[in-house]
Amino acid sequence: MDFVIEGMIGAFRLLVGFDPELLRIVSVSLTVSLTALFFAALAGVPLGLGLALGSFPGKRLAVTVLNTLMGLPTVVVGLLGYSFLSRRGLLGPWRLLYTPYAMMIGQFVLALPIVAALSLAAVSGVSRRAGRAALALGASPRQKNRMILSEARFAVLAAVVAGFGRIFAEIGVSTMLGGNIQGFTRNIPTAIAFETAKGEFALGLALGLVLLAVALGVNLILQFWQGRTR
């Protein structure tokens, strides 16, 4: 037990002292995941809404594919990303492998299906009965869709947060596409995995605490916002 307590003390010392290495690792994690999430939301939310509200042939197949992609293993995305971004791959000339951009691309691919599928579910949840009621009250189809979006906004936000949860703590894509380069692509999960193996137990614990704190923070903000506007 002693070494856990000593590790904890070391972890707090790193956190309180704003250890520069710790800050760099946290900032890599936040920059990469937030950028990936921003683009995943930008593409995923309209995609989910379009699928929910529109009607076109093959819609059910598209929804099934999307739901399947939600379970995409991170290492498979890492492997596919590697084969495209490698110097010998299709996008090789761009020299993206082992950069934060490669990690962003991989995390974008991971987050997109989650954000889209959960947005779809969010909108489907309100659309049927409320939509019919709106039409019966004399709303135009356009007004009906706006009403549905406004009703579903918290669930859509939750979809984006779920996407964040999916990518912020993942390690497969970060390792395979980022490469754990110190000060450049070393993020919280890869640092915990590789540094702890070298005996940097305190750093691993401190980073684990940061990971938890960020998850807590995101949820608190969401809850606060929901409570205020409702």
Place this chain on the structure above:
Amino acid sequence: MRRRVLIAIVLLLAASPASAGGRLRLATTTSTENSGLLGAILPPFEKETGLKVDVISVGTGAALKIGENGDADLVLVHAPALEEAFVESGFGVNRRSVMYNDFIIVGPKSDPAGVRGKEDAAAALAAIAGKPAGFVSRGDNSGTHNKEQELWRDSGVDLVEVKKLLSPAGKEREIEYRAPEGGWYLSIGQGMSAALLMADEKEAYCLADRGTWLAMKEKLDLEVLVEGDGRLFNPYGVIAVNPERYPGINYRGAMALIAWLTSVEGQKMIGEFKIGGEPLFIPAAGK
């Protein structure tokens, strides 16, 4: 009936070749065991002498520690400074050079830093420093990483002090080392294969041990650019554990193995041990 079976087992055990010739405990490094070298050269020795060699393969530091505790009859390791200390402190006797392998600096075929054929490994690193091509470092406190740090110290490149608080198994200790700084210096905290793959992708330079390089070079577009500097040598020595300190050890067996490893026949076998057609160790007895 039961007693008769018991007697039969005891007789069988007593008659087994291992106990007939005696056993010999050899503490050595993982490189000699994992490369397959010991598997190739020990059987003929065992056949000739009837001794059975038990190989304990750990890191160099740990192997010497096992010798210090008298838990091995001889050690085969690669760290000349530690070996000297081991003999001077009275733990070992009769140190002999056996062989060496080496580290190499690999890089892209285009060699943008122009280090190909340089004889001074530290000067080669100085030429690589700061160039956009970059240098991939293991960054994992391994033997190769230690050798790399030694070369950077000699290179004259500006280094920054890196302080790290390590707490392996709870015991806190602070380690300090000096490393170059800059976007070109990629410290990845991973093994040799991962470092070589990244150097290949990034068309960057890397310090590698020759064994891993030989095992991986088919998959890589890199080339050996610098080799042969004395500082890149990795000499292996064999030392018998001092029988005056630990009377119970198999000193005669240890001396038999040392004599065999440094004999014409043993040295020839070491030199002929190859992976993919290339020798891994170069015999060096008497040097």
